Amino acid sequence: MAKAGGLGDVVSGLSHELEIRGHHVEIVLPKYAGMRYEDVWDLQRSYDDLWVPWYGGAVACTVWFGHVHGRKCFFIEPHSGDNFFERERMYGYDDDALRFAFFSKAALEFLLKSGKRPEVVHCHDWHTGLVPVLLYEQYGQELADQRVCYTIHNFRHQGLTGPEVLWATQLGRLEHFLDRDRLGDDAHYRTLNLMKGGVVYSNFVTTVSDNHALEARHGDSGFGLGHTLWTHHGKFGGVLNGVDYDVWNPEVDPYIPTRYSAWDLERKYANKEALRERFWLCKTWSPLVAYVGRLDEQKGMDLVHHALFRTLAAGGQFVLMGQEQKHDGINGHFHHLKRHLNDNPNCHLELAYEEELAHLIFAGADLLVVPSLFEPCGLVPMIAMRYGTAPVVRATGGMRDTVFDRDHAPHDPAQRNGYMFHQADNQGIESALQRALGLWFDYPGDFRSLMVNAMRADYSWAGPGHHYLNIYDHIRHK
Numbered sequence: 001m002a003k004a005g006g007l008g009d010v011v012s013g014l015s016h017e018l019e020i021r022g023h024h025v026e027i028v029l030p031k032y033a034g035m036r037y038e039d040v041w042d043l044q045r046s047y048d049d050l051w052v053p054w055y056g057g058a059v060a061c062t063v064w065f066g067h068v069h070g071r072k073c074f075f076i077e078p079h080s081g082d083n084f085f086e087r088e089r090m091y092g093y094d095d096d097a098l099r100f101a102f103f104s105k106a107a108l109e110f111l112l113k114s115g116k117r118p119e120v121v122h123c124h125d126w127h128t129g130l131v132p133v134l135l136y137e138q139y140g141q142e143l144a145d146q147r148v149c150y151t152i153h154n155f156r157h158q159g160l161t162g163p164e165v166l167w168a169t170q171l172g173r174l175e176h177f178l179d180r181d182r183l184g185d186d187a188h189y190r191t192l193n194l195m196k197g198g199v200v201y202s203n204f205v206t207t208v209s210d211n212h213a214l215e216a217r218h219g220d221s222g223f224g225l226g227h228t229l230w231t232h233h234g235k236f237g238g239v240l241n242g243v244d245y246d247v248w249n250p251e252v253d254p255y256i257p258t259r260y261s262a263w264d265l266e267r268k269y270a271n272k273e274a275l276r277e278r279f280w281l282c283k284t285w286s287p288l289v290a291y292v293g294r295l296d297e298q299k300g301m302d303l304v305h306h307a308l309f310r311t312l313a314a315g316g317q318f319v320l321m322g323q324e325q326k327h328d329g330i331n332g333h334f335h336h337l338k339r340h341l342n343d344n345p346n347c348h349l350e351l352a353y354e355e356e357l358a359h360l361i362f363a364g365a366d367l368l369v370v371p372s373l374f375e376p377c378g379l380v381p382m383i384a385m386r387y388g389t390a391p392v393v394r395a396t397g398g399m400r401d402t403v404f405d406r407d408h409a410p411h412d413p414a415q416r417n418g419y420m421f422h423q424a425d426n427q428g429i430e431s432a433l434q435r436a437l438g439l440w441f442d443y444p445g446d447f448r449s450l451m452v453n454a455m456r457a458d459y460s461w462a463g464p465g466h467h468y469l470n471i472y473d474h475i476r477h478k
Contacts, residue, residue, distance in 0.1 A: 001039050001068045002032045003355070004090045004323075005294065006241070006379040007124055007153055010208075013244035015071050017465035026118070028107045030085040031064060031075035040066040046074060047114055052106045054080075055168050061106055063114075069247075076106045091127075092325075097161035097194065098168055100127040105169050108134055112142050120472045122149045126159030129198030130169070133183065136201055137171060147475040149468070150202035151239075152195065153376055155216055155223045156298065159194030160185055166192070187224050199228050203475035205236045206468075208377035209398030213238030221374050221397070239468060240401055241377045242461030248362070248383045255359035260388075262455040265448065268363065268388055275364030278357075279319060279348035286346070287316040287440040289433075290365035290389070292358055292380055295322040295330045295351070300394065303371035305337070306426045307392075307433055308347065314437050317346040321361055323353035362387040366447075367436050371421075371429045375399050381418065385454035390447075391418040392432050402459060406450055407435060417454040 002008065015025045037043070046065035051058040064075040078084050084099045093099065108131065111117070123131045132148040163174050171177065177192065178184040182200055185193040199205050207213050213236065215221035217229045229236050246252070250268070251261045257274045260267035276283055289311045291304050304320070311318045324331045331351075338349040350357070362368075368384040370393040377398035381391035385402075393399045404411045405420040421432040439447045 001073065002029060002035050002090065006377065009244060009247075009379055010151075010153070010241050011124065012069065012071060012247075013242055013461045014465060014468065016244060016246070017242070017461035018469070019070075021465060021469065023469075025072065026116075027068075027071055027073045028110065029073065029075060030103050031077035032090055033086045034088065034090070035075075040068050040073070042066055043075075047110065050076075050106070050110055050113060052078070052102065052109045053170050054102065054105070055170075059102070059106075061110075063110055074110065076103060076110065078102065078106065096127075097159055097165055100159070101130050101161075101165045101169055101194075104128050104130040105134055107131065108139050108143065111146075112139060117143070118146060119476045120147050120149055122151065122468075123198060123202070124151050125153050126157055126195040126198070129159055129194035129196070130165070131198070132201035132203075133177075133197040134169065134171070138169075147472075147478070148202040148204075149471055149475065150198045150205045152198075152205065152207045152216075154298075155195070155207075155221060155225060155376070156374075158185075158196065158223065158225070160188060161192050161194065163190075163192065165194075185224070186227060193225075196225060196228055199225065199232055199236075203235065203478060204471050205229075205232065206239045206471070207236075208238070209240045209401050210238035211400045212376045212397040215374070215397060221376075239464050239471075240398055240459075241379055241382075242464040243379065243382050243386060243459050245386065245460050248359075248386055250363055250387050253359055253363065255356045256363040257360075260363075262388070262452045265388060265451060265455075268451075271360065271363035272366070273364075275319065275360055276317075278360065279350075280345070281317055281319075281348060282345035284317075284346075287311075287366045287437055288364065289316055289318050289367045289369060289392075289437075290361050291318075291320045291322065291369050292361055292384075293322065293370070294325055295334055296325050297330065298373055298375075300371035300373050300424060300429075301330050301334070303394075303424065303426065303429045304369060305333075307369045307371065307429055308337075310430055310433055311437070312344070312346055314434070315441075316437060319348050319350075319361060319365065321350040321353060321357060324351060362389055365389045366440060367392055367433075369429070369433065370394070370399065371424070372396060372399075373424055378402060382459045385417055385457050385459070388451040388455045390436065390450050390454055392429070392436050393418060393420055394424060394428070395420050395422045402457070405432075406439070414453060415457075417450065417457050
């Protein structure tokens with residue numbers, strides 16, 4: 001319905017897992033202008049005239065309800081001259097802090113006025129970091145029994161903002177909230193950190209893999225929040241994200257021309273030919289390497305560039321589907337690269353994200369490169385493995401918990417499912433990519449075994465769903 005990255009997959013997949021375990025789950029999100037209305041069933045007004053206190057007055061909202069792939073969703077639509085969510089993009093505006101502060105307050109007002117009293121409110125990233133702050137500082141009497149689980153998917157973006165958020169939400173008390181034990185940012189004087197507020201005020205805080213939890217608390221992956229995470233270490237831990245195999249599964253995928261499984265893997269190659277036809281690539285006996293993700297510095301785009309040309313030099317083909325971000329330099333570079341490679345029959349760059357096309361790329365590619373500088377979880381390689389597409393990844397974050405190097409991992413050979421490198425430089429990715437391409441060219445039977453290993457790895461939501469239920473039970477009885 002509204003997706004700008006892996007968070008959309010996580011909310012949908014986790015909600016589904018909790019529902020099939022017998023729990024009642026409702027999702028609240030802004031009514032974005034760019035929502036995919038074809039994916040919602042029976043969209044209808046649920047609550048009219050929700051008045052949300054804002055600065056010295058109030059903003060009227062309409063709350064809509066609909067089912068999205070079976071999930072129960074509420075959409076908050078503010079009627080304000082600030083035009084909070086009627087915009088081209090979901091994120092990336094100078095007033096993002098105010099936009100999502102309003103959404104956080106509106107969501108709690110909706111719970112209050114509609115009589116909803118969930119046992120657990122599960123918030124995600126800095127955008128909803130203000131929810132537990134508001135809940136305990138402002139709604140503590142009316143919503144006294146609600147507990148908050150707060151999940152951080154990306155520590156790099158923390159919602160740094162000025163005091164206007166306090167005045168807008170009517171929290172006030174500037175000096176109180178600027179205290180470094182509350183929302184005061186450790187590195188920026190008199191600046192509020194909304195993610196830090198989420199950590200301090202929540203009952204439990206998770207990030208999206210065990211390894212990334214260690215990196216954030218003890219290394220530089222917390223981007224300045226390490227001390228706060230250490231202070232609150234008793235309520236902080238890692239829970240690996242899962243993959244929704246009802247959506248990302250070549251056995252049932254409606255978006256690929258030929259469905260297949262680990263037992264009839266040869267059917268995968270019909271999707272490879274379909275992908276070549278889609279992008280007008282040369283039909284040849286060669287490996288097809290892909291990149292799917294944001295055009296973001298975090299993703300190691302200089303290493304993606306290097307992998308592209310190393311693949312072509314080795315006789316392979318390369319497909320990139322990159323979602324543009326605000327980083328004009330990276331966007332411009334790949335637009336220039338697209339023009340430069342326009343007539344190359346072994347390469348295609350698609351500079352936009354299309355969900356249905358992503359399914360075909362995962363099904364049609366042999367290898368997937370994910371050379372991220374940091375990667376909290378790494379959903380993309382987990383999805384790729386389900387399609388028998390072997391990942392080539394950097395050893396960071398959750399990818400260290402899910403990708404096991406075929407040549408060097410201390411695991412049983414049947415568990416080794418990809419390739420890994422450590423140094424974030426050209427030599428690092430080249431070493432892993434060359435090993436992968438060499439296996440494809442020289443030992444096709446062994447490469448097929450690697451694909452089967454990847455497909456048999458279980459990264460469903462069953463395990464993470466169980467972990468989250470344990471967390472919910474823990475905090476609701478505190």
